[in-house]
Amino acid sequence: MDQTEVFKKYESKTHHIGRITSIITLVMLIGAPFLIGSYLGALPDLGAAAKAFLAVGLVWLVSSIVEFLIYTPMLGSGGGYLAFITGNLINMKIPCAMTARELAGTKVGTPENEIISTISIATSSLVTIVILAVGVLLLVPLRPVLTSEALQPAFSNVVPALFGAMAYKYYRKNIRVALVPLVVMSLLFILVPSLISQTSIMIIPSGAIAILLAYLLWRKKK
């Protein structure tokens, strides 16, 4: 079997496994509150849940559609299924997959990149699962350490530390693409501070500006 055939077979089975496992996970996640409710003696109030979803859930529905459209191309097929099952996309899976791609030197859209992305997201998810399991097991001794006042600033700033490090890597390679979105976003947040709590939505215009600039530069080089 040649390599194209090998990859085609692999990818087709990935979709098959990805869909089945996503459906099973979904059923378990929706079923768990009912199972727990029956154990506690009070099933979920479906009317209240529906009202609450209309009040607060629609925002997350829109946000999920945006996330799916933006992140699936970054994650690939296998990585996409896994990342949406295990969550924590912006603060972990996306930067992890991007870093792995850079280290491995693979090109977006190639079979090699699909493999690297899936390996990196699977590994990252397993690390989180293990650390959370160990953390839950050792919750009593760990709680005072992790919640100590002295360490609070460290754990409140995991995301700034992550994006600071990533910014250096990506900005130095693409300073002509990076400067405009950074300046535009900074000005927007300075002039309209209420947008600071809307970062996930602001990724769309910022990404669009960066992609447009990158496209213009790419066309110019061709």
Add this chain to the structure above:
Amino acid sequence: MLQQLNSGVLYLICGAIILFVAAVCVVFLVRAYRAGKALGMDEAVLKKTITASASFSVLPSIGILLGVIALSGSLGVPWPWLRLSVIGALHYETQVAEAAAEQVGMTSLDASQMTAGGFSTIALLMSICIMWGMVLSIFFNRKYAGRQTVQRSGPGFGDQAMDAMFIGLVSVYLGSYIGEFVSGKGIFHFTGSWTSLAVAAIAAAAMAVFQYFIEHKKQKWLESFTIAGSMLIGMIGAVLIGR
């Protein structure tokens, strides 16, 4: 109520789901590794991807563990453990749980106000609110990811587009730290919190030092640990600033 929410039965239910998801991750990992070998990829690269991804994920995972601790005071340990191990996102879970609590008639997410019915409704709402990425994956991943592969198969713009999208994402967060400092307590007051901005700058400087050693001192082995190392230095900076 909290005692019931921390009971063995809840640990069993949540633990079983987490175990299933862990098994899914192992299946994807093993399949991808084998496919990589079959495609002729260098095993050293595959192993390096595992090492780098593992080291990268440790610190954010500890941050996520703090989310479990934060939510455990009102929802018990097992449910937040499940939510943050599977599908959940640190920054969403607390918001959804708070909003859901208000919708079921609680004034805030508080263990003293929690009832069995309130908990199961909040738990259901948390699941429904954040499940859509998975739903979309089930229906559209094949078509959408496949289309990307076809589009990107030629000598194209794919890599630059992905880098640009990521730069857009990073710029939003860095911009928000600048905005928080400059206008967080009034437009152009320059009295908002500067910790996030300083932490990002420290982590970036640490990354620059790591890159220097990799590129000029040929310390290639550092490559897998640069992000984790820079983050750790940034976080230590946060502790020092906070003192």
